[in-house]
Amino acid sequence: MKKLSVALASIFLASCGIFAQNVDDALRYSQLFYNGSARFMSMGGAFTALGGDMSSLSQNPAGLGVFRSSEISISPQLYHIKTSADFRGPTTDYLYNFNLGQAGIVSKLISSDKEKGLISLNFGYSFNKTNNLYSTTRIQGTSNTSSMADSWADISEGTNYTQLGGAEGIAYDAWIIDTITGSNGRSYGTVFNNYGDNLTSLYGQHMRRLINNKGYTGEHALSIGGNVSNKLFFGATLGISRLNYTGHYEHLEKTDYVLDSGFSDFSYTEHFENSGTGYSLKLGAIIKPIESLRLGFAFHSPTLYRIDEYYYDNITSRFEGNEKYEMKNDPSRYSYALTTPFRALGGIAYQVRKSGMISADIEYVDYSTARFSETGDNFDYSEKNLAIRNTLKPTVNYRLGGEYRLNKVYFRGGYAHYGKAFEKGEENANMTHDAISFGLGFREQNLYVDLGYVNLRNTQQYILYSTFTESPMAKLDVRRNIFSATFGIKFGY
Numbered sequence: 001m002k003k004l005s006v007a008l009a010s011i012f013l014a015s016c017g018i019f020a021q022n023v024d025d026a027l028r029y030s031q032l033f034y035n036g037s038a039r040f041m042s043m044g045g046a047f048t049a050l051g052g053d054m055s056s057l058s059q060n061p062a063g064l065g066v067f068r069s070s071e072i073s074i075s076p077q078l079y080h081i082k083t084s085a086d087f088r089g090p091t092t093d094y095l096y097n098f099n100l101g102q103a104g105i106v107s108k109l110i111s112s113d114k115e116k117g118l119i120s121l122n123f124g125y126s127f128n129k130t131n132n133l134y135s136t137t138r139i140q141g142t143s144n145t146s147s148m149a150d151s152w153a154d155i156s157e158g159t160n161y162t163q164l165g166g167a168e169g170i171a172y173d174a175w176i177i178d179t180i181t182g183s184n185g186r187s188y189g190t191v192f193n194n195y196g197d198n199l200t201s202l203y204g205q206h207m208r209r210l211i212n213n214k215g216y217t218g219e220h221a222l223s224i225g226g227n228v229s230n231k232l233f234f235g236a237t238l239g240i241s242r243l244n245y246t247g248h249y250e251h252l253e254k255t256d257y258v259l260d261s262g263f264s265d266f267s268y269t270e271h272f273e274n275s276g277t278g279y280s281l282k283l284g285a286i287i288k289p290i291e292s293l294r295l296g297f298a299f300h301s302p303t304l305y306r307i308d309e310y311y312y313d314n315i316t317s318r319f320e321g322n323e324k325y326e327m328k329n330d331p332s333r334y335s336y337a338l339t340t341p342f343r344a345l346g347g348i349a350y351q352v353r354k355s356g357m358i359s360a361d362i363e364y365v366d367y368s369t370a371r372f373s374e375t376g377d378n379f380d381y382s383e384k385n386l387a388i389r390n391t392l393k394p395t396v397n398y399r400l401g402g403e404y405r406l407n408k409v410y411f412r413g414g415y416a417h418y419g420k421a422f423e424k425g426e427e428n429a430n431m432t433h434d435a436i437s438f439g440l441g442f443r444e445q446n447l448y449v450d451l452g453y454v455n456l457r458n459t460q461q462y463i464l465y466s467t468f469t470e471s472p473m474a475k476l477d478v479r480r481n482i483f484s485a486t487f488g489i490k491f492g493y
Contacts, residue, residue, distance in 0.1 A: 021125075021309075021336055021384055023391045025274075026370040027421055028133070029217060029243055029305065030340040033433070034059060035129035036102045037075045038452030038486040042439025043401030044414025046359040048347025049296030050401075051233060051286055052102040054488075057221040058128040058346060060234030060298040062284035064225025067122050070107045073488035076386045077101035079132050080481040085462070087207075087474035088141030099216070101484050102227070103127050108492055114344045121226040132480070133215040135247050139464065140208040141473045146252055146472060147203065148268065149190035153466040161185045167268070167313055170327035176266050191263035202259060208252045209464060215245030215274075221282075233286040241278040241303050247271070251464070262320040269314050276307035278340070288365040296347035296361075305338040306375060336381070337373045341366050354405065359397040367392035367421045391426055397417035410441035412452070427461040427473065450486040455479065 013357075036046040036055025047056045051063020056072050082094040104126025111120050152168040161179050164172050171177050172188075180187045180196030189196030192203060218241070225235030254265035284298035314328035342365075349359035366390050371383040399412040418433040440451035457479045464472045 004328075021334075021372050021381070022252065023384075023388050026338065026340075026372070026388050027339060027367055027392060028245070030133075030367055030370050031167075031215070031418070031421065033416075033418065033435075033456065035077070035132065035482070035484075036126075037073060038439055038450035038484040039201055039410075039412065039441060040452075040485055041101075041454050041482065042412040042450070042452035043359065043403060043414045044399045044435065044437055046347065046361045046399035046401035046414060046416075048192070048284075048298055048345045048359075048361045049286055049294040049349040050296075050359050051296070051358070053129045054106065054124070054126045054278070055102055055128050056289075057104065057124050057126045057223045057235075057237055058130070058219050058239065058282075060284035060286065060296050060347070061221075061223045061225055061237040061282050062233045062286040062296065062298070064106065064122050064124045064223050065120065065227045065233035066286065067106050067124075067225075068120070069490045070105075070492035071251060071488060071490045072105045073103070073486055074363060075100070075102035075484055075486040077129070078483040079134060080483075081135050082479050082481075083135060083137045084477040085139045085474045086477075087139045087472070088143075088462075091138045091140055093136045093138040095134060095136045097132065099129065099132065100127070101129045101482075104221075106260075109224075115138045116229050119227045119230060121224070124221070124223040124225065126223075127218060128221060129175055129216055130241070131217040132482075133213060135213045135216070135478070137209070137211040137462075137476065138208070139462070143205055143207045143253070143472065144203050146467050146470055147190060147192055147201075147205065147253055148465045149176045149192065149253075149266075150201075150469075152465040153188040153190050154322070154468045155199075156188045158186055166235060166329070167270075169334070170313070170315045170329055171268075173228045173327040174315045174325040175319070176263075176315070176317055176472060191266075194260040204257065205253045205255045207464075209249055210252075211249040213245070213247050215243070215484045217243045217245075219421075231288050233288075235284050237282040237284075237304070239278075239280040239282060239300075239303065241280065241305070242359075243251070243274060243276050243278070243305065243307070245274045247274075264318040264320060266315060266317040269294045271313065272309060272311040274307055274309050274336075277303045278303040278305035278338075280304070284345075292351045292353075294347075294349040294351075296349070298344070298345040300343035302342050302369075303340040307336055307338055308335070308372070309334040314420040335375045335377070336379070337375050339373070340369045341369045356402065356404040357389045359400070362398075363397040363399075364394065365397070366394035366425075368394065392421055395421055408443055410443065410450075411438075412441065413438045416456075420437075427463065427471075431458055431460045434469045446490045448486075448488045448490075450488075452482075452484045452486075454482040454484075456482070 040055035050067035056063030
């Protein structure tokens with residue numbers, strides 16, 4: 001049993017955040033869903049061969065060469081996410097977030113009336129939201145087979161109690177786990193089996209996890225693009241990406257029955273904040289072999305991020321007789337680098353006279369090539385990078401879009417499919433993201449207003465914790481509804 005008093009617990013606390021910089025982090029900052037203007041989003045983001053939209057600066061910079069005038073636009077968004085969790089019973093949670101999806105300007109550098117050679121050269125700047133990371137999830141139910149305490153006990157196995165750190169260290173200090181009598185301080189039981197004194201654990205506790213995440217990834221695109229003979233459009237973008245993300249969850253387990261350990265409940269909180277800046281280069285071309293047909297190609301270099309992380313965790317436990325323990329690890333700060341995968345895009349667009357157009361995109365990205373690296377602390381990321389390489393895989397994304405013009409009104413629709421990012425055998429090997437979109441637009445000669453709607457959905461498995469015997473999972477059904485409006489002005493014809 002525990003030999004030292006709780007008052008001396010702090011001397012055993014080691015560095016927390018042992019789960020920081022993992023596969024989920026690498027995928028979160030590598031996966032893009034191309035938010036932007038209302039027109040761009042309502043057509044499924046299928047603009048690799050189209051161009052002529054401010055959001056295309058972050059997708060195919062050759063689209064900047066399609067602009068025939070200077071332009072300024074802004075696109076506010078209303079983001080709604082609803083997450084349904086199935087863990088021994090269904091629960092649902094949701095939130096709203098009002099944000100900026102896109103804002104930018106295009107300005108002419110060179111303009112000519114000739115039909116051959118360099119006809120125009122444009123400069124453009126656009127901020128494009130690439131991923132909205134806000135979410136809220138509530139998972140709850142009765143656990144009859146395990147506890148998060150088992151996970152801490154399993155992690156601690158073979159380690160002397162004087163050397164415990166991280167979450168298991170404060171779980172030990174809060175009496176959630178303790179050494180088994182006769183184990184020389186290297187084997188552990190939990191409150192559910194009276195620290196190993198009972199042959200079996202007595203489960204049946206109520207379990208609840210509240211997850212509240214917030215943040216975004218977005219790109220400032222500085223671009224230059226031109227038009228050669230109305231047959232070839234070219235462009236290049238320097239992308240300056242920003243990420244801000246807060247991951248936070250609170251895990252509660254509570255009994256309404258009597259345990260020999262006297263345990264009543266515990267709550268564990270884990271919180272981390274990421275912020276960083278990344279840089280990338282994008283090159284693209286659009287070829288127009290005939291007036292009604294466009295072919296688009298783009299290459300995105302890896303984004304090189306420098307990320308700062310702040311992390312803390314704490315635990316509170318309660319026992320019979322109003323006995324209460326509150327333990328925490330000292331907050332930690334880390335700095336590291338992340339290199340995201342390169343992307344290769346191809347697209348085709350066909351204009352149906354002057355009444356409409358259809359477009360299709362294909363995009364290749366290999367998530368297994370994401371890599372962490374140190375930025376001065378000499379930490380070895382080889383094991384984390386090996387986990388990325390073995391867990392994630394290459395995938396192909398597809399996007400379709402269409403537009404129909406009726407005088408000054410435009411009707412739009414689109415579909416996007418984002419392929420599987422996890423290898424076979426992983427819990428989320430079958431996870432994909434699918435988006436259906438539509439919208440309306442109204443255009444005068446120098447003024448336009450666009451409205452767009454996107455429904456992006458996916459299902460996934462969420463692991464609450466892992467023990468030697470099981471990894472309890474909740475099935476999440478995630479539905480995002482994005483409402484956007486774009487207001488734009490054209491000038492300098």
